[in-house]
Amino acid sequence: MVDSLAELKERLSWVGDLDKVGRLLSWDQQTMMPAAGAAIRADQLGTLRRVSHELLTSDETGRLLDEVRGLEETLPPDSDDACLIRLARRDYDKAVRVPAALRAEMTSAAAQAQPVWVKARATSDFSMFLPALERNVELRRSYIACFDSADEPYDILLDDFEPDTTTADVRRIFDELKPELLSLVADLRDQEVDDSFLRGDFPVDRQRALAHEVVELFGMRPDTWRLDPTVHPFASGAGIDDIRMTTSYDPTALKSLFSTMHEYGHGLYNHQLPSELGRLPTGGPCSLGLHESQSRLWENLVGRSVPFWRFFLPRVKEAFPEQLGEVDFDRFLGGINRVRPSLIRTRADEVTYGLHVILRFELEQDIVSERVELAELPEAWRAKMEEYLGVEVLDDAQGVLQDTHWAVGLIGYFPTYLLGTVMSVQIWEKATSDLPSLEDEIEQGEFGPLREWLGAHVHRYGRRFSPQETLKRATGSTIDAKPYLAYLRTKYGLGVAD
Amino acid sequence: MVDSLAELKERLSWVGDLDKVGRLLSWDQQTMMPAAGAAIRADQLGTLRRVSHELLTSDETGRLLDEVRGLEETLPPDSDDACLIRLARRDYDKAVRVPAALRAEMTSAAAQAQPVWVKARATSDFSMFLPALERNVELRRSYIACFDSADEPYDILLDDFEPDTTTADVRRIFDELKPELLSLVADLRDQEVDDSFLRGDFPVDRQRALAHEVVELFGMRPDTWRLDPTVHPFASGAGIDDIRMTTSYDPTALKSLFSTMHEYGHGLYNHQLPSELGRLPTGGPCSLGLHESQSRLWENLVGRSVPFWRFFLPRVKEAFPEQLGEVDFDRFLGGINRVRPSLIRTRADEVTYGLHVILRFELEQDIVSERVELAELPEAWRAKMEEYLGVEVLDDAQGVLQDTHWAVGLIGYFPTYLLGTVMSVQIWEKATSDLPSLEDEIEQGEFGPLREWLGAHVHRYGRRFSPQETLKRATGSTIDAKPYLAYLRTKYGLGVAD
Numbered sequence: 001m002v003d004s005l006a007e008l009k010e011r012l013s014w015v016g017d018l019d020k021v022g023r024l025l026s027w028d029q030q031t032m033m034p035a036a037g038a039a040i041r042a043d044q045l046g047t048l049r050r051v052s053h054e055l056l057t058s059d060e061t062g063r064l065l066d067e068v069r070g071l072e073e074t075l076p077p078d079s080d081d082a083c084l085i086r087l088a089r090r091d092y093d094k095a096v097r098v099p100a101a102l103r104a105e106m107t108s109a110a111a112q113a114q115p116v117w118v119k120a121r122a123t124s125d126f127s128m129f130l131p132a133l134e135r136n137v138e139l140r141r142s143y144i145a146c147f148d149s150a151d152e153p154y155d156i157l158l159d160d161f162e163p164d165t166t167t168a169d170v171r172r173i174f175d176e177l178k179p180e181l182l183s184l185v186a187d188l189r190d191q192e193v194d195d196s197f198l199r200g201d202f203p204v205d206r207q208r209a210l211a212h213e214v215v216e217l218f219g220m221r222p223d224t225w226r227l228d229p230t231v232h233p234f235a236s237g238a239g240i241d242d243i244r245m246t247t248s249y250d251p252t253a254l255k256s257l258f259s260t261m262h263e264y265g266h267g268l269y270n271h272q273l274p275s276e277l278g279r280l281p282t283g284g285p286c287s288l289g290l291h292e293s294q295s296r297l298w299e300n301l302v303g304r305s306v307p308f309w310r311f312f313l314p315r316v317k318e319a320f321p322e323q324l325g326e327v328d329f330d331r332f333l334g335g336i337n338r339v340r341p342s343l344i345r346t347r348a349d350e351v352t353y354g355l356h357v358i359l360r361f362e363l364e365q366d367i368v369s370e371r372v373e374l375a376e377l378p379e380a381w382r383a384k385m386e387e388y389l390g391v392e393v394l395d396d397a398q399g400v401l402q403d404t405h406w407a408v409g410l411i412g413y414f415p416t417y418l419l420g421t422v423m424s425v426q427i428w429e430k431a432t433s434d435l436p437s438l439e440d441e442i443e444q445g446e447f448g449p450l451r452e453w454l455g456a457h458v459h460r461y462g463r464r465f466s467p468q469e470t471l472k473r474a475t476g477s478t479i480d481a482k483p484y485l486a487y488l489r490t491k492y493g494l495g496v497a498d
Numbered sequence: 499m500v501d502s503l504a505e506l507k508e509r510l511s512w513v514g515d516l517d518k519v520g521r522l523l524s525w526d527q528q529t530m531m532p533a534a535g536a537a538i539r540a541d542q543l544g545t546l547r548r549v550s551h552e553l554l555t556s557d558e559t560g561r562l563l564d565e566v567r568g569l570e571e572t573l574p575p576d577s578d579d580a581c582l583i584r585l586a587r588r589d590y591d592k593a594v595r596v597p598a599a600l601r602a603e604m605t606s607a608a609a610q611a612q613p614v615w616v617k618a619r620a621t622s623d624f625s626m627f628l629p630a631l632e633r634n635v636e637l638r639r640s641y642i643a644c645f646d647s648a649d650e651p652y653d654i655l656l657d658d659f660e661p662d663t664t665t666a667d668v669r670r671i672f673d674e675l676k677p678e679l680l681s682l683v684a685d686l687r688d689q690e691v692d693d694s695f696l697r698g699d700f701p702v703d704r705q706r707a708l709a710h711e712v713v714e715l716f717g718m719r720p721d722t723w724r725l726d727p728t729v730h731p732f733a734s735g736a737g738i739d740d741i742r743m744t745t746s747y748d749p750t751a752l753k754s755l756f757s758t759m760h761e762y763g764h765g766l767y768n769h770q771l772p773s774e775l776g777r778l779p780t781g782g783p784c785s786l787g788l789h790e791s792q793s794r795l796w797e798n799l800v801g802r803s804v805p806f807w808r809f810f811l812p813r814v815k816e817a818f819p820e821q822l823g824e825v826d827f828d829r830f831l832g833g834i835n836r837v838r839p840s841l842i843r844t845r846a847d848e849v850t851y852g853l854h855v856i857l858r859f860e861l862e863q864d865i866v867s868e869r870v871e872l873a874e875l876p877e878a879w880r881a882k883m884e885e886y887l888g889v890e891v892l893d894d895a896q897g898v899l900q901d902t903h904w905a906v907g908l909i910g911y912f913p914t915y916l917l918g919t920v921m922s923v924q925i926w927e928k929a930t931s932d933l934p935s936l937e938d939e940i941e942q943g944e945f946g947p948l949r950e951w952l953g954a955h956v957h958r959y960g961r962r963f964s965p966q967e968t969l970k971r972a973t974g975s976t977i978d979a980k981p982y983l984a985y986l987r988t989k990y991g992l993g994v995a996d
Contacts, residue, residue, distance in 0.1 A: 014548070024526065025522070033740060034739070040736055040738075041740070238538055241532070279541060
C-alpha cells in the first residue's frame with residue numbers, strides 16, 4: 001500500500017506539473033508571445049490539458065486509489081497523506097464523470113467564443129455574442145448532467161471554483177449582504193468626495209518603478225518573482241519559487257498601484273504555499289475564494305488603510321510631485337476610498353463591488369435554471385444595475401459584455417470574488433487580534449509580521465482542507481458576513497480620518 | 499488503415515506539441531524565469547519529456563505503425579504520408595530501444611552536471627568537473643549499447659543530431675578540410691589587420707535598436723518573432739508563428755550584430771518550415787547541420803559580405819558615430835573578417851572556426867572509443883590547440899571547459915557546426931546561381947528574394963528527408979568541402995575589397 005501511495009504521488013505530481021506548465025504558457029501568451037502564435041498556443045494548451053486529464057483519469061490512477069483505501073482508513077484524517085488521498089479521490093471522481101469528448105468541446109467552444117466576445121464587446125453588440133454564449137451554456141448544462149443531481153444545478157458549477165460550498169451557502173451570505181450594501185450605497189452615494197487628483201499625468205515609467213517598489217516593500221524573496229504589464233492584471237506562475245504577477249499601467253490615472261497590491265496578494269499566497277508538499281495537489285491553493293481573500297486583503301485592508309498611507313504617501317508624492325504635491329493626507333485617503341456607483345465591476349469601490357457580484361450570481365442562477373432567456377440577458381442586467389446601483393447602462397459593452405468569464409465558459413466563478421472579500425475581513429481581524437502592533441508596523445513600512453502570519457495561518461494549509469475548514473483553522477470561524485459589514489460601516493460611518 | 503494513419507498523426511502531433519512546449523519552457527528559463535524557479539522547472543521539463551516519450555513509445559504507437567505498413571507500401575515514397583510514416587518509424591524504433599530508466603538517468607545526470615560545470619569553469623578547475631563528465635560519458639556508453647552495433651560507436655551518437663550521417667562521412671569531409679584550413683591559417687595568421695574599432699564604447703540600447711533593425715531588414719512577419727538578450731544567444735520558439743531569438747550585448751564590443759544575424763538564420767528556418775505539415779514531425783527542421791547552414795549563411799555569407807555592408811555600414815556608423823565615423827569601408831570589412839587564432843570557438847573567425855570543431859570531433863571519438871583517459875582531456879586539448887592553431891591554453895576555462903555541451907551530455911553535436919558551415923556555402927552558391935541579381939539586391943537592402951529562395955529550396959522540405967537528401971534537392975549535390983574551401987581562398991586570397 002505504501003508503494004501504491006508513492007506511485008499515486010508520482011502520477012499526481014506529473015498531473016500537477018503539466019497543469020503548471022499550462023499556466024506558464026498562458027502567462028507567456030498574455031505577456032510575451034508574438035500575436036501570431038495564438039493558434040499554435042491553443043493547440044499546445046489543448047494537448048497539455050488532454051494529456052493531464054488522461055493521466056488523472058487513467059485506470060492506473062483508479063487502481064492506485066483503490067489500493068490506498070485501506071491505508072487511508074488507518075491514517076489520522078488530518079495527516080498529509082490522508083488529505084492527499086481524499087483530495088485525489090475527489091479530483092479523480094469528478095474528472096472521470098466527464099467524457100473526454102464533452103471536455104474537449106467545452107474547451108474548443110470557449111476558445112471559439114472568446115474572440116467573438118472581444119469583437120462583440122468592441123462594437124457593443126450582444127446579438128453577435130449570443131450564439132456563442134448559448135453554446136457555452138448548453139455545454140455547461142451537459143456538464144452538470146454528468147454528475148449526481150445536487151440540491152441545485154448551480155452547485156455543480158460552483159464546486160469547481162469553491163469546493164464544498166453550495167449555492168445555498170452563498171445565497172445565505174449574499175442575502176445578508178445585499179440589503180446592507182444597498183443601504184450603505186444609498187447613504188454614501190451623494191457624499192461630496194474629491195478624487196480628481198487620481199486622474200491626470202502619471203508617467204508609466206514612474207508608475208512601474210513604484211509598482212516594483214510596492215512588491216519589494218510588501219516583500220517576496222527577490223529571486224522568485226516578476227511583474228509585467230498586461231491589459232488585464234493577473235497573478236500566475238510555475239510554482240512557489242516562480243511567481244508571475246502582472247499589472248496594468250494607465251498614463252492618465254493612478255490605478256496600477258492598487259492592481260499591483262491586489263496581484264501581490266495572489267502572488268504571496270502562491271509563494272507561501274506549503275513547500276513540504278512539493279508538487280502534490282494538496283500543495284496548491286485552496287479555492288478561488290480564499291485566493292481572492294488574499295488579494296483583497298492586501299489591496300483594501302492594507303492598501304487603502306490609514307497606516308499604510310502614513311508610510312507610503314510621501315513616497316508616492318515624491319514620484320508624482322506635480323499631481324500629488326498639494327494633496328493632503330485626508331484628501332488623499334478620502335479620494336482612494338470614494339464610494340460611487342459605476343458600471344464596471346473591476347473599477348468598483350469596496351462598497352458597490354459586492355452588488356456587482358450579487359447581480360452576476362443572481363443572473364447565473366437564472367441562466368442555469370433557465371429562468372431567463374439568454375436573449376433577454378442585457379435587459380435583465382440593465383434592470384438590476386438600475387435597481388441595485390441606480391446607474392443606467394448605456395451600452396452592453398459596459399453592461400452584460402464587460403467581463404470575459406461567460407465567454408470562456410466560466411459560470412459559477414463570480415461569487416468567489418465576494419466570498420473572498422468577505423473572508424478577507426475575517427482573516428484581517430484575526431491577524432490584527434493576534435498581532436496587536438500590526439498597524440504600527442505597517443505605519444513603519446514593516447510587512448514581515450503580516451506576511452508571516454498569513455503564511456502560518458492561511459497559506460500553509462494549501463489545499464489540504466476545504467475552503468471553509470481552512471478559514472476556520474485560520475480564524476476560528478467559517479464565513480460570516482458581519483465582520484465585513486461592520487468594517488464597511490466603521491470605515492465609512494466614522495470616516496477615514498484617524 | 500486510413501483511420502490508423504489519422505490516429506497516428508494525432509498522437510505524433512501531441513508528442514510534437516509537448517516537445518515544443520519544452521522548448522518554450524527552456525526559452526523562458528533563459529530569458530524570463532526568476533532564478534529560484536530552476537528546480538521546479540527541471541521537474542516540469544522532466545515530466546514533459548517523460549510524458550512525451552511515453553506517448554511516442556507506447557504500444558498504441560507501435561500498433562498504429564504496424565497497421566499503416568501496408569498503406570506505406572502503396573504510397574509514392576516522396577509523398578507526405580510516406581515520409582511521415584518512415585520518419586515516425588525511425589523515431590519510434592530509436593526511442594523504444596532506450597529504457598525509460600536510462601533516459602531518466604541521462605537527463606538527471608546532465609541536470610546535475612551542468613551547475614558543476616558552471617562552477618568548474620568559473621574556477622578553471624577541471625578536476626571538479628571530471629566525476630560529472632565521467633558519469634555523462636558512462637551513460638552515453640550505455641546508450642550506445644542499446645542499439646545494434648554500428649560501424650563505429652560514435653555513429654550512434656551522431657545520428658541523434660545529424661540523421662543518416664556516419665562518423666566516416668564526417669571524417670571524409672573533415673580530413674579534406676583540415677590540411678587546407680591549417681595552411682590557410684598559416685598564411686593569414688600574421689597579416690596586419692586593424693579591428694581595434696570593433697572594441698570600445700557601444701551603448702547597449704543602440705546595439706539593441708540595431709539588432710531589431712537587422713531582423714526587420716532581413717525580414718520576418720512582424721507579429722511572429724521576438725528578440726531578447728541572453729548570455730548565450732540562441733533561437734527557439736513554439737512553432738512557425740512564434741519565433742524566439744536571443745542575442746548577447748557587450749557594451750564594449752560590436753558583436754551582437756553578428757550573433758543576431760546568426761540567430762536570425764535559425765529563426766527564419768523555423769519560421770519557413772512547411773506550414774502544411776502542421777504539428778507533424780515531418781514539419782520540423784531537418785537536422786542540426788542544416789540548421790547551422792542557415793545561421794552561418796546569414797551571419798557570414800550575407801553578414802560579412804561586401805554588398806551587405808555597402809548597404810548597412812552607413813546605418814551602423816550613424817548609430818555609433820564616435821566609434822565608427824572615421825572608419826572607411828575597406829578597413830571595416832577587413833576588421834570584421836580578420837583571421838586570428840584564438841582560444842574560444844564561439845568567437846572564432848571563419849577560417850579558424852573549423853579547426854575548433856575538428857579538435858572536438860577528434861577528442862569525442864577518442865572519448866567514446868576510450869582512446870583517451872578523461873582525466874587527460876585537458877592535456878589532449880592543449881596539445882591540439884597548440885598544434886592546430888598555435889595558441890597556448892593558459893587555463894581550462896578557456897580550454898576544455900569552455901563549452902557546455904559535454905556537461906549536458908551532448909556528445910556528437912559539435913561536428914554539425916562545421917557540417918553546417920560547409921553546407922552554407924553550397925547553398926549560397928546555388929542561391930546566387932539561381933538569383934543572378936542577388937548581390938545587387940542585398941546591396942539595395944533587399945532580402946526578400948534570398949528569403950524566398952531559401953524557403954522554396956531548403957526550408958520547405960522540413961524533416962521529410964535526410965539532411966543529405968535535403969541538401970541534394972536544394973543544391974543538386976550532397977555535402978562537399980570544396981566550395982567552402984574555394985570560398986575561403988577567394989575571400990582571403992584575393993582580399994575582401996571589390
